[in-house]
Amino acid sequence: MKLLIAEDDLTSRTMLAAVTRKWGYEPIAVEDGEAAWQVMQEDEAPRLLLLDWEMPKLDGLALCQRIRQQQSSNPPFIILLTARCETGDIVAGLDAGANDYIAKPFENAELQARLQVGRRMLTLQQELLGAKDALAFQATHDALTGLLNRGAVMQVLEKEMARAIRLSQPLCIGLCDIDYFKRINDAHGHPAGDAVLQEVTKRIVGALRPYDQVGRYGGEEFLILLNAKQDQAQNLLERIRRAMADTPIVIEQAKLEVTISCGATLFVPPEDKRGGDALLTIADAALYESKAAGRNCTVFSPPPFAAHP
Template identity: 40%
Template sequence: MKILIVDDTNTDRLLLKMYLLKLGHQVVEAVDGEQAIIQYIKDANELDLILMDVQMPELGGFEAVNKIRSIQESRNLEWVPIIFLSASAEADDIEEGIRAGGDDYLIKPIHQKVLSAKMLAMQRIADMRHRLILANNVLEAQASTDHLTGILNRRALETVLDREVARSKRFASSFSFALFDLDHFKRVNDEHGHDAGDYVLAEVVKRVSEGLRSDDALGRVGGEEFGVLIVNCVGKTAKEACERYRQLISEKPFYYNDIEMNITISVGCVTFNVKEDSRESIYKKADVCLYEAKRLGRNQVVYKESS
């Protein structure tokens, strides 16, 4: 485990560090409550355990842990177990420690066998915690990813779009949003089968992804329709970006089991108006532009300034 030791007494801290290193753990140190908070913020995603002395000058252990738990909650960080270390065995002190956010309480001086046993128990908890974090990450990825193409699904794209809307309103900046879909895609499924259709969708995503900048976001919003968030890009440059996506699809045929297919897309793009637009309104405006591109003959980009 990676363990943060917090103790203002050098001999106690160094002795504890020696014990833990002997048990095979990695140790980081802090000499007071303030330094503990700084160290926690730095290593929050890597720490498996905090050993916190109670009696320290200025910011005591209880207060430091209270602040650490507040940081965890406000920043939505993963819970990390905390054990208090104290020379006091008073029931009131133990109760206060647990109420302050501690998970266990060890009485100084700490016997090596007791410490070894506690670390074994904490290792089990750390292993379980890591498995839960991994499982949650997998579930979150599944919930936000389109299973066929591997890009964002509609809900995840709308979440990203919400964040960009909030950022733009806060900093009075702008961005563009585009919707595109595959022209006459039903013919692909009808003439060549759904496997061919799935291949085309995946290949379209692959080609468009090659033209995306690192900060932009691509998502599948349903069927053969996709959305692209184009950050810090408006006007002519936004339209040029959409033209690039269109050309990446149309410039080369698609081949599936020796079947040659020529695929094109229609694109509707609009720039976000900081004063007037919301996520819903810019989505609708991009949709209107998309249908205009189709009405004008497909395989083209219709871009409009949001108004």
């Protein structure tokens, strides 16, 4: 673990770097608070800090305050090192943002123990942050496909519509549905159906551009949002359709001919006053038309006025 040591006394700084290196840390030793602040602005900055209170340019107390003013979900653990040992000084140091406080002179065993506490706290903090991120992902993503779930992709639809209005740019709303998906489940079992959903997801994502959005709308249906004019959107949806139709999906040595049907419409602000629900209803009707037309095709329901050139 990286350890930032800020100590203006050369002998003390050298000693601290040497002993903490023996304890398994990666010390970065600097001579004042300003240099320490610069280190903290770097990528992958140290999360464990040992700061002397009395330093030129920027003392340890002011450095603590400056660091704590930065908003961070993973803040560093700061140990303040000083000869000041009055209760008021300890309170001032902790109020400034220090997590711990070591009074000089100190025993190496005490320093090692306090560093270990800081290391454990940072590990726990990182684990909690990881758990929080995992819960946030689970709340917004479909467990099987890894795509945005229905609630999350509907929120994205609202944001993309607001963006389209702000920039006066068209937005394509597309619904794609796997053809005869029930037959796959009935003939090969639900695990095979799950594998097909995962492979279809992979192919959809591979056919889209990095800034396009896709979510699992429900069952075997996907909602696709494209910042594109009608001809571009039609080409992208056709690319998705071909990605399925051109190559069978192999499940346990069985080659499954899987196709999808797509229905789409275009939101064209500022003339277009339709809301998200209305646009989804129109896209769903277009999807129904593609099913009625024999499946494995795309039906595009144009807007009730000409799109911007």
